[in-house]
Amino acid sequence: MSFQEKIQNKWDQKKFLCVGLDPVFEKLPKHLHRKSPKQAFTQFLTQIIDRTADIVCAFKPNSAFYEAYGAHGWEALEYVCSYIQAAYPDIPIILDYKRGDIGNTNHGYVESAFEQLQVDAVTVQPYAGKESLTPFLEQTDSFIFVLVKTSNPGSGEFQSLELDDKKLYEVVAEHVAVEWNTKGNCGVVVGATYSEELKRVRTIIGDMPILIPGLGSQGGTVKDIVTNALDSKKQGIIVNSSREVLYASNGTDFAEAARSKAQLLSDTITKEL
Amino acid sequence: MSFQEKIQNKWDQKKFLCVGLDPVFEKLPKHLHRKSPKQAFTQFLTQIIDRTADIVCAFKPNSAFYEAYGAHGWEALEYVCSYIQAAYPDIPIILDYKRGDIGNTNHGYVESAFEQLQVDAVTVQPYAGKESLTPFLEQTDSFIFVLVKTSNPGSGEFQSLELDDKKLYEVVAEHVAVEWNTKGNCGVVVGATYSEELKRVRTIIGDMPILIPGLGSQGGTVKDIVTNALDSKKQGIIVNSSREVLYASNGTDFAEAARSKAQLLSDTITKEL
Numbered sequence: 001m002s003f004q005e006k007i008q009n010k011w012d013q014k015k016f017l018c019v020g021l022d023p024v025f026e027k028l029p030k031h032l033h034r035k036s037p038k039q040a041f042t043q044f045l046t047q048i049i050d051r052t053a054d055i056v057c058a059f060k061p062n063s064a065f066y067e068a069y070g071a072h073g074w075e076a077l078e079y080v081c082s083y084i085q086a087a088y089p090d091i092p093i094i095l096d097y098k099r100g101d102i103g104n105t106n107h108g109y110v111e112s113a114f115e116q117l118q119v120d121a122v123t124v125q126p127y128a129g130k131e132s133l134t135p136f137l138e139q140t141d142s143f144i145f146v147l148v149k150t151s152n153p154g155s156g157e158f159q160s161l162e163l164d165d166k167k168l169y170e171v172v173a174e175h176v177a178v179e180w181n182t183k184g185n186c187g188v189v190v191g192a193t194y195s196e197e198l199k200r201v202r203t204i205i206g207d208m209p210i211l212i213p214g215l216g217s218q219g220g221t222v223k224d225i226v227t228n229a230l231d232s233k234k235q236g237i238i239v240n241s242s243r244e245v246l247y248a249s250n251g252t253d254f255a256e257a258a259r260s261k262a263q264l265l266s267d268t269i270t271k272e273l
Numbered sequence: 274m275s276f277q278e279k280i281q282n283k284w285d286q287k288k289f290l291c292v293g294l295d296p297v298f299e300k301l302p303k304h305l306h307r308k309s310p311k312q313a314f315t316q317f318l319t320q321i322i323d324r325t326a327d328i329v330c331a332f333k334p335n336s337a338f339y340e341a342y343g344a345h346g347w348e349a350l351e352y353v354c355s356y357i358q359a360a361y362p363d364i365p366i367i368l369d370y371k372r373g374d375i376g377n378t379n380h381g382y383v384e385s386a387f388e389q390l391q392v393d394a395v396t397v398q399p400y401a402g403k404e405s406l407t408p409f410l411e412q413t414d415s416f417i418f419v420l421v422k423t424s425n426p427g428s429g430e431f432q433s434l435e436l437d438d439k440k441l442y443e444v445v446a447e448h449v450a451v452e453w454n455t456k457g458n459c460g461v462v463v464g465a466t467y468s469e470e471l472k473r474v475r476t477i478i479g480d481m482p483i484l485i486p487g488l489g490s491q492g493g494t495v496k497d498i499v500t501n502a503l504d505s506k507k508q509g510i511i512v513n514s515s516r517e518v519l520y521a522s523n524g525t526d527f528a529e530a531a532r533s534k535a536q537l538l539s540d541t542i543t544k545e546l
Contacts, residue, residue, distance in 0.1 A: 022378070064374055064381030070351055070389040074344035100398060101337055101371050102425040105295070108337030116343040125373060125398045127420060131427025147400060152375035154404025158445065163434050168441070172431065 003120040003143035004184070006092040007209065010057035011235040014273070017266045018094065019052050019258075020213070020242025021045050021061040021080060027247050029254045037069045041076040046083050047255040048246060052262045053088045058121075060211075060240055063097040081117045092120040094211065094238070098147060100125025106135040114142050121145060123189055123211070126172045130180050140183050143209075148173045148201055151191025151214030170200060177205040187211060190229070192220020192239070199228035207231040209238060215265070216244040222265070226272035234273055241265055276393035276416035277457070279365040280482065283330035284508040287546070290539040291367065292325050292531075293486070293515025294318050294334040294353060300520050302527045310342045314349040319356050320528040321519060325535045326361045331394075333484075333513055336370040354390045365393040367484065367511070371420060373398025379408040387415050394418060396462055396484070399445045403453050413456050416482075421446045421474055424464025424487030443473060450478040460484060463502070465493020465512070472501035480504040482511060488538070489517040495538070499545035507546055514538055 001009075010016075023041040025033075032040040049059065061080055066073035084093055095117060099109040113122045121143035124136055136144050149159055149169040159169040166174075173188055180186050187209035190201050201210065210229050214220040222239070229237045245265070249257030274282075283289075296314040298306075305313040322332065334353055339346035357366055368390060372382040386395045394416035397409055409417045422432055422442040432442040439447075446461055453459050460482035463474050474483065483502050487493040495512070502510050518538070522530030 062374070062378055062381075064372075064378045064385070066381075068381040068384035068389070070385065071344045071347035073385075074347045078343055096374075098374050098398070099337075099371070100373075101335070101369075102423055102428075105335055105337045108335075108339075108341040111341035112337070112343065112346075116341070125371070125400055127398055127400050127431060128423040128425055129427040129430030129432070131430070132423065132425045150375055150401040150405065152401055152405045154402040155375075157402030157404070157448065158400060158441070159402070161436050161441070161444065163436055168431070168434070171434065175430065 001090070002141055003092050006090060006120060007057060007238070009090065014270050015055065015057040015266065016237050016239050016269050017056050017262060018058040018060050018211070018238045018240040019048065019056050019245050019262060020096070020240050021048070021059055022065045022242045022246065024065060027250065029250045029252060031252055036072070038072045038076045042079045044254070045080050048258050049084060049088070051255040051259040052245065053091060055259070055262045055266050056091065058092045058094050058238055059084055060094040060096050063095065078117060081119060085118060094121040094123070094145065095119040096123045098123050098125055100128055100132065102128055102132045103134055106133065110135045110139060114139055123147065126176070130175065137180060137183065137185070140185055143185050143187060145187045145189050145211045146172070146176045146180070148176070148188040149190045149194055149197045151193045151218050151220070155191065169197060170204060173201045173204045177208060181208065189213065191218070192225050193218055195224040195228050198225065202229055202231065207233065207236055209236055211238045211240065213240040215239055215241050222268045222272055226269065239269060274363070275414055276365050279363060279393060280330060280511070282363065287543050288328065288330040288539065289510050289512050289542050290329050290535060291331040291333050291484070291511045291513040292321065292329050292518050292535060293369070293513050294321070294332055295338045295515045295519065297338060300523065302523045302525060304525055309345070311345045311349045315352045317527070318353050321531050322357060322361070324528040324532040325518065326364060328532070328535045328539050329364065331365045331367050331511055332357055333367040333369050336368065351390060354392060358391060367394040367396070367418065368392040369396045371396050371398055373401055373405065375401055375405045376407055379406065383408045383412060387412055396420065399449070403448065410453060410456065410458070413458055416458050416460060418460045418462050418484045419445070419449045419453070421449070421461040422463045422467055422470045424466045424491050424493070428464065442470060443477060446474045446477045450481060454481065462486065464491070465498050466491055468497040468501050471498065475502055475504065480506065480509055482509050484511045484513065486513040488512055488514045495541045495545055499542065512542060
């Protein structure tokens with residue numbers, strides 16, 4: 001199944017929550033601290049996955065948290081991806097790695113994501129332009145989320161620069177919607193922390209999917225997201241939460257606490273629909 | 274020694290060539306094809322390193338070529354970095370990984386580059402702004418090259434957009450020079466394929482280092498680089514060549530052929546000075 005088919009199935013079941021699989025060794029439950037990071041990560045995350053799988057629309061590992069542990073971290077990432085694929089083949093995996101090299105070199109990142117890890121979708125950087133991302137864009141069975149407006153407080157430094165009557169992030173969103181999405185495999189990333197920008201981007205891109213990080217810890221609210229980001233079918237959003245779910249408890253009940261938190265967030269989203 | 278000290282020593286010896294350590298299994302000499310990618314990469318690259326070490330100012334592995342082989346690729350990258358550090362501690366390593374997540378998450382990439390791989394410098398994406406890159410910028414012992422004008426044919430899509438009387442890449446260069454470089458640990462990346470832009474960026478950033486990819490295979494010439502990119506001390510450039518050096522021969526003489534090519538490129542640079 002393609003990413004688009006997998007995510008559509010989840011949306012049809014009114015599932016819009018994505019759980020970010022971003023392990024931080026120091027934040028893991030104490031009983032896992034005796035293990036190696038690789039062992040601790042895989043034990044922690046497989047339990048999180050098992051207890052949230054029926055709630056989420058997607059899982060989103062962010063490569064930075066694994067790379068921090070070098071090759072062992074990559075082994076943990078490989079394990080987590082293959083675990084999801086084996087146990088929950090209907091749940092899409094979005095690899096949040098924000099890559100963006102020039103053409104020739106991007107083949108390595110395409111290989112890494114779609115052949116080695118076999119994820120369904122990735123996040124990429126827009127700065128080098130469409131031509132540089134050709135190796136990604138020609139992957140018709142996979143999906144590409146392009147950074148448009150990032151959730152961090154200082155994202156406006158360049159993204160909100162004015163070009164004639166538009167801001168840079170609006171120009172990027174337009175290019176992605178009009179010129180990059182010719183094969184129907186593009187979406188965008190817009191932070192939950194910027195409601196006005198979410199609304200603007202939705203107007204620009206029509207019914208393309210929006211991956212929305214920044215809920216909770218970073219300050220975005222479900223109400224803002226639902227009000228501003230839904231597409232014409234009242235779908236089209238992938239709302240990510242990482243820390244709030246993963247670290248809902250640091251006791252042995254962590255997976256159950258993560259489930260409760262995920263359920264609460266998911267219910268909050270569907271209630272606002 | 275800091276990156277700045279290491280590179281200054283090399284510049285003082287009139288060394289400006291950087292060899293990009295970008296292994297592609299299919300392009301390796303035939304006698305290495307029987308080995309695993311990890312074995313083939315480390316055997317190939319350690320010989321390239323040994324035969325070019327006295328010519329170069331830096332080595333630049335690009336993470337994409339290693340990640341293509343997952344955890345095994347990362348092991349090869351770890352090996353290559355530790356080999357250079359042990360055998361040639363005076364040669365700086367620039368990890369070309371073009372990362373750029375938001376603040377909290379960048380700690381993983383900082384850890385990966387400066388603690389795990391212990392490289393001297395990295396390349397990063399500007400799109401999320403200075404605030405997002407704080408975990409990098411506060412690494413005063415390390416060095417950060419920010420993408421300003423990439424070498425690919427389509428890099429103008431956003432980088433050449435007009436904002437009042439400036440282009441986006443000029444604004445990025447200005448921000449990096451004036452606001453980001455408060456700890457003196459920033460440089461920029463400008464492709465050899467864009468002479469006018471190289472000249473503009475040099476005017477904007479003063480004597481900050483410029484990492485210049487795109488020589489040779491991509492079409493940039495040494496004359497263009499030297500004419501446009503030198504700083505006020507006739508230094509300040511790191512001119513990268515990858516494919517032309519690495520794959521100068523695909524026989525058993527590959528390391529000697531790489532040395533000859535590197536020597537030729539280095540001589541061409543010093544002759545133009």
